[in-house]
Structure formats: structure tokens, C-alpha cells
Amino acid sequence: MDVSELVKTECKMPDKRYAGLWNSIVVDVSIKDRLLRSAALSLRLRADLPFEATALHGLTILYGPPGTGKTTLARGLAHQLAPLTTQRSARLIEINPHGLMSAEHGQSQRRVTELLTDYVPSLVDDGVPTVVLLDEVESMVVARSQASLAANPADVHRATDAVLTAIDSNASSLPHLVFVATTNFTGAIDEAFLSRADVAICIPTPDAAGVLAILKTTLNAMSESFTPLAKLARNPALEQVASALAGMDGRRIRKTISEAMLGRIETVIEPGVLTIDDLLSAAQRVKQSAHITQSNVGGRNGAH
Amino acid sequence: MTFTSVSTPTHTIAHTATHLADVILGSIADILGTLGIDATQVFADWDRDNRAISEWIKEGSLSTVALECHQPNGVVAPIFEFPVSYTGTGEGDRKFTADRAALARFLAKLQSVPSGTIYKMFCSYNGWHSSQSGWGPATRASVAGMRSYSFGTLAAGPHASTGLRYFTK
Amino acid sequence: MERTRLIAAAPVRSASEAWQVLTTLLSDTLERSSSIPSGSVAAVLANLNGLGPALIAGGHLESKGIVLVDEGLHLTIRVLTADAALDVEENLNPVPGGASATDGWTIYFPPAGPLDKVLGSAVNSSPHLSTAEAPASAPAPKSERTSKSLIDVDALRGLGN
Numbered sequence: 001m002d003v004s005e006l007v008k009t010e011c012k013m014p015d016k017r018y019a020g021l022w023n024s025i026v027v028d029v030s031i032k033d034r035l036l037r038s039a040a041l042s043l044r045l046r047a048d049l050p051f052e053a054t055a056l057h058g059l060t061i062l063y064g065p066p067g068t069g070k071t072t073l074a075r076g077l078a079h080q081l082a083p084l085t086t087q088r089s090a091r092l093i094e095i096n097p098h099g100l101m102s103a104e105h106g107q108s109q110r111r112v113t114e115l116l117t118d119y120v121p122s123l124v125d126d127g128v129p130t131v132v133l134l135d136e137v138e139s140m141v142v143a144r145s146q147a148s149l150a151a152n153p154a155d156v157h158r159a160t161d162a163v164l165t166a167i168d169s170n171a172s173s174l175p176h177l178v179f180v181a182t183t184n185f186t187g188a189i190d191e192a193f194l195s196r197a198d199v200a201i202c203i204p205t206p207d208a209a210g211v212l213a214i215l216k217t218t219l220n221a222m223s224e225s226f227t228p229l230a231k232l233a234r235n236p237a238l239e240q241v242a243s244a245l246a247g248m249d250g251r252r253i254r255k256t257i258s259e260a261m262l263g264r265i266e267t268v269i270e271p272g273v274l275t276i277d278d279l280l281s282a283a284q285r286v287k288q289s290a291h292i293t294q295s296n297v298g299g300r301n302g303a304h
Numbered sequence: 305m306t307f308t309s310v311s312t313p314t315h316t317i318a319h320t321a322t323h324l325a326d327v328i329l330g331s332i333a334d335i336l337g338t339l340g341i342d343a344t345q346v347f348a349d350w351d352r353d354n355r356a357i358s359e360w361i362k363e364g365s366l367s368t369v370a371l372e373c374h375q376p377n378g379v380v381a382p383i384f385e386f387p388v389s390y391t392g393t394g395e396g397d398r399k400f401t402a403d404r405a406a407l408a409r410f411l412a413k414l415q416s417v418p419s420g421t422i423y424k425m426f427c428s429y430n431g432w433h434s435s436q437s438g439w440g441p442a443t444r445a446s447v448a449g450m451r452s453y454s455f456g457t458l459a460a461g462p463h464a465s466t467g468l469r470y471f472t473k
Numbered sequence: 474m475e476r477t478r479l480i481a482a483a484p485v486r487s488a489s490e491a492w493q494v495l496t497t498l499l500s501d502t503l504e505r506s507s508s509i510p511s512g513s514v515a516a517v518l519a520n521l522n523g524l525g526p527a528l529i530a531g532g533h534l535e536s537k538g539i540v541l542v543d544e545g546l547h548l549t550i551r552v553l554t555a556d557a558a559l560d561v562e563e564n565l566n567p568v569p570g571g572a573s574a575t576d577g578w579t580i581y582f583p584p585a586g587p588l589d590k591v592l593g594s595a596v597n598s599s600p601h602l603s604t605a606e607a608p609a610s611a612p613a614p615k616s617e618r619t620s621k622s623l624i625d626v627d628a629l630r631g632l633g634n
Binding site (some may be wrong): 336337404 | 488522526527554558590
């Protein structure tokens with residue numbers, strides 16, 4: 001596989017396909033502010049000062065449970081950065097880390113090095129501020145201290161080394177590059193990688209207000225096609241549904257709406273006739289299935 | 305009809321031809337450079353000549369490439385021959401080799417030629433050969449009475465190899 | 474950062490084709506820069522048409538390779554032949570650093586044994602070609618280009634409102 005195939009996305013902002021991503025994620029505004037400011041500050045300081053002065057690697061880690069919007073926020077970050085840059089432009093590059101690590105034996109290190117120190121730098125050669133998204137980064141930077149060589153061939157360890165070397169190299173040579181890594185499993189990530197993060201931001205499951213906001217946002221978005229749903233979004237009883245979904249991640253909360261719609265044939269035919277009772281029933285089903293899923297999965301160590 | 309299964313060589317005759325054509329022409333350029341003979345035409349005609357030699361090797365028709373040095377006094381010497389030998393089936397394990405180190409040592413021992421010496425290049429064939437642009441009938445100088453030295457195998461591939469013979473007065 | 478790229482010649486491809494690949498790699502890298510007109514790199518290297526393939530066919534670019542040097546750019550390109558060519562994993566993507574290349578780029582050719590004299594004559598055709606020993610590393614970019622602000626501070630102030 002050519003390393004160019006490991007780049008899932010390469011897109012310059014502003015791009016209207018990415019315009020709504022940032023606002024679509026409901027989290028405390030302080031979290032979004034911190035993410036955006038850290039990226040802007042990294043670009044500002046690293047352009048003017050040497051690495052020895054800033055100690056900034058241009059690496060941000062977003063961590064938290066699945067479905068909380070980490071990847072979506074990372075994708076939306078470049079669009080948010082664009083109007084803040086002198087060029088009024090920013091770029092998003094998304095890497096497929098699983099493609100890197102599924103290479104034939106002994107090739108992972110070489111591919112990581114070629115991708116991060118040669119191919120990606122060639123893509124950003126124009127100096128446009130760029131966000132490089134390393135989604136589910138635990139597959140790329142396995143915790144070397146915890147993984148045995150039997151479970152993780154030396155090749156995987158060397159791949160982790162290669163990522164660290166690339167981060168160090170790009171920190172000073174490419175000040176316009178910001179890496180954003182997302183993970184559900186910080187315990188599976190190599191400590192040396194974690195220590196290089198300029199900032200690690202937790203994206204938690206939404207609180208009660210957040211759950212309600214997600215329900216309302218989703219219903220309002222769907223009301224574009226099914227107008228009565230806007231009224232359901234304003235229904236005070238929606239708070240009961242939100243309470244029933246406490247502790248769920250944003251993705252599951254959104255899916256509760258469609259789960260509710262499939263509860264009756266009438267709501268499949270006409271989603272606009274959805275009721276609070278439909279949503280409450282769906283909330284119960286979602287919570288039950290979430291409990292079953294978690295108990296079946298057990299503990300994951302995140303190692304490949 | 306009897307069908308026999310055969311293992312398919314990893315590399316084709318085209319690979320061998322590409323390899324040997326490059327080594328032969330590259331060696332010719334090096335020889336001319338060593339002797340101080342103007343090789344401008346070799347470079348100008350490189351693509352044409354490389355294509356012709358490669359095609360003839362592919363079809364198995366090329367027997368020898370010869371490089372003659374024509375001195376201002378009419379003497380034709382030295383003469384270099386690159387004979388091509390064909391293995392027929394393409395031995396799968398046989399590698400692509402080029403003994404450039406030995407060639408360099410050989411070149412270091414070449415006798416010089418007078419200023420103004422020019423070169424001529426010839427190909428001889430095993431029977432029929434395809435027509436190639438820029439190449440037509442010609443007559444080679446005789447090597448009768450010349451001292452000869454055989455370099456051995458200069459380069460090889462799975463389907464053919466080439467050597468080098470050096471003739472001097 | 475010093476980089477090395479490998480190109481496969483015969484038996485994978487002929488010396489002429491390998492020379493074309495090399496020329497294309499250099500052009501694709503350098504002509505990303507607004508300082509280097511499109512087609513200009515190939516025009517310079519056209520002075521070595523025929524000689525370039527001869528260098529490759531003779532194995533003269535195999536161990537040392539040519540070296541492209543410019544501010545922030547140091548690229549060695551080696552062209553491998555015979556069995557070594559079969560094992561090459563080529564990366565023919567433009568090399569990072571080309572977008573900020575200047576018109577002062579230089580390609581350094583290694584010693585070419587019997588072809589030294591003719592190569593020496595050929596490189597005189599352009600100030601971008603040389604047979605001198607290549608610098609070990611790229612010269613640093615000029616100071617006025619290093620501190621280029623990425624963030625618009627006024628736009629940042631808008632975030633605080």
C-alpha cells in the first residue's frame with residue numbers, strides 16, 4: 001500500500017462540508033475554547049520562537065468515552081482555525097492509523113516514518129496551517145511499557161518510536177502543523193507520546209443540560225424534513241427523556257431519536273408524529289442495550 | 305497434446321533485455337570516456353540505440369555488439385565486442401548482475417588512442433532480426449591477427465548474459 | 474532535514490526511463506515554488522539528455538547519487554540497477570521543502586569515472602548544475618522568511634468578544 005492511501009482526507013478550509021461540525025457537538029463551551037485556543041497559540045508561538053523556547057510539540061490529545069464527539073471536534077477544528085489565520089485558510093488531513101499498523105510484518109516503522117516525515121510534510125509544503133487528525137491513536141502509539149513483545153511484535157514498538165521521532169522532528173521544522181490525536185483508551189498509549197502533548201482535553205459524556213441540548217438539537221435538525229419535530233423539541237417533558245438518558249454519550253443520545261421512530265410503524269411512516277412516550281420507551285431500550293454491550297465487551301487494552 | 309506444467313519465471317525476457325542493453329551501452333559510454341573519444345553521438349542516439357539493442361535481445365536475434373575505434377591513420381583498434389548468450393528458458397533463480405568493479409579495473413588498463421580517433425558501433429545477429437530505426441547493413445572491420453582478451457561475463461539476467469572481448473593490435 | 478530517495482533503473486525500467494523519473498521528481502519538487510517557473514527544471518536537465526541515462530547505465534548514480542541543495546532542502550537521489558533495483562521501494566512524491574525553494578537551487582553530480590570530463594562540460598551549461606562536492610546539509614533559510622506569522626491577532630481578539 002502506498003502511504004498516500006493512508007491519508008483519508010486532505011481538505012482546505014473553509015469548506016461548507018465541515019462548517020457545521022464544530023457546533024454540532026454539545027459540550028461545555030470551555031472545552032471548545034481550550035481546544036481552539038491551544039491550536040491558535042501553538043501556531044502563533046511556534047512560528048516565532050524556536051522549540052527550545054516554547055517546548056511545544058504541536059500535539060493535542062482529545063480523550064474520553066466513545067461517542068462524545070472527539071473526532072467530530074477535531075475535524076471541525078481546522079474550519080474554526082481558518083478565519084483566525086493570516087492566510088484565512090487552514091487544512092485538515094486525516095490519517096488512517098489502522099492502515100499503518102496493518103502493513104506486512106516489519107513495515108510499520110518504515111511506513112510511519114515515510115508518512116509523517118515525508119508525505120505529510122510534502123502535503124503541507126505550502127505553509128498553510130494544518131490540523132493532522134490521528135483518530136484512535138492508541139493503535140499507532142502502543143504503550144511500550146505495558147505491551148509484551150509476544151503480544152506486540154518489535155515492529156509495533158518500532159512504529160511507536162517512529163511516531164515519536166516524527167512528532168519531535170515536525171515540532172520545529174513544521175510550525176504550521178498541529179497534530180490532534182483522539183483516543184478512548186489513554187492507558188493504552190505510550191507515556192512518551194502522552195508527555196509530548198501540549199494539552200490533553202477530556203471530552204466527557206454530556207451532563208443533564210448537555211443531554212437535553214443534544215436531544216433538542218437533533219430534533220430541530222430533523223424538523224427540516226419533519227416539521228412537527230420542532231414542537232417536540234420545545235416540549236418541557238423532554239427533560240424526562242434527558243434524565244432517562246443520563247450517562248449516555250452524545251452518539252447514543254442522537255440515535256435514541258431514530259430508535260424511538262422505529263418503535264411504531266406509524267412513526268416509521270411519518271416520523272413527525274413522534275411523541276414523548278416514544279422517546280421515553282426508546283430511552284429505556286437504549287440504556288438496556290448499552291448495559292448489555294458494556295458487560296459483553298469487558299476491559300479492552302486497546303493493543304493491536 | 306501433452307500439457308506440462310512449468311513454473312513461470314518471475315522476470316520476463318524484457319527485464320533481461322532492458323538490463324543487458326543498459327549495461328552494454330553504459331559500458332560503451334565508459335570505454336569512450338576512458339579513451340577520450342568524443343561520445344556525443346552515443347548520448348544523442350542513446351534512446352534509439354538502447355531500444356534497438358533491447359528489442360534484438362528480446363527476440364533472441366542479437367549475437368554481438370561491437371565498438372570499433374578508428375584512428376586517424378586508418379588503423380582500427382582497439383575493438384570491443386559484447387557477445388550475448390541466451391539461456392533459452394529463463395532460469396528463475398538467476399539474478400541480474402553487472403560486474404562494474406571488474407569493468408572499472410579493466411578500463412584502467414586500456415591503452416590510449418591517438419587524438420582524433422572516432423568510434424563506430426555494429427551489431428551482428430543470429431539469423432533473422434527485426435528492422436530498427438537508425439540501423440542498417442554495414443561491414444565490420446576484421447579482428448584477424450589482433451590480440452584478444454576475454455573479460456568474462458560482464459552482466460547477466462535470467463534469460464541471457466553478455467561478456468566483453470577486447471582486441472588490440 | 475537531509476532526505477534520500479531511491480529510483481529503480483534496469484531491469485525494472487531502462488536508464489532513459491529512470492532518468493525521466495528522476496527529472497520528473499526534481500521538477501515536481503522544485504516547481505511547487507513560485508520562484509521556479511514551470512518547465513524550467515526539465516529545461517536545465519535537458520542539457521544532460523543522453524548523458525543522464527549513460528550515468529545511470531554505468532552505475533555512476535548508484536552509491537553516491539545526485540544531490541539537490543537549496544535553502545532548507547537537501548535531497549539525495551540514488552539510482553539503483555541490477556538486483557538492487559528489484560528491491561527498491563520508490564517514493565516518487567514531491568519532496569517536502571520544494572514549495573519554498575529559491576532560484577538558487579543546485580544539483581550536484583557525483584564523480585563519474587570515465588564520464589567525468591564530458592559531465593564537467595555539460596554542467597557548465599547551467600549555474601544550477603555542479604560537479605563540486607555537495608554540501609553536507611542544506612543552507613538555512615534566510616532570516617526574513619523564518620518568522621512568518623500564521624495567526625491574525627486581530628481575528629483572535631474577536632474570539633474574546
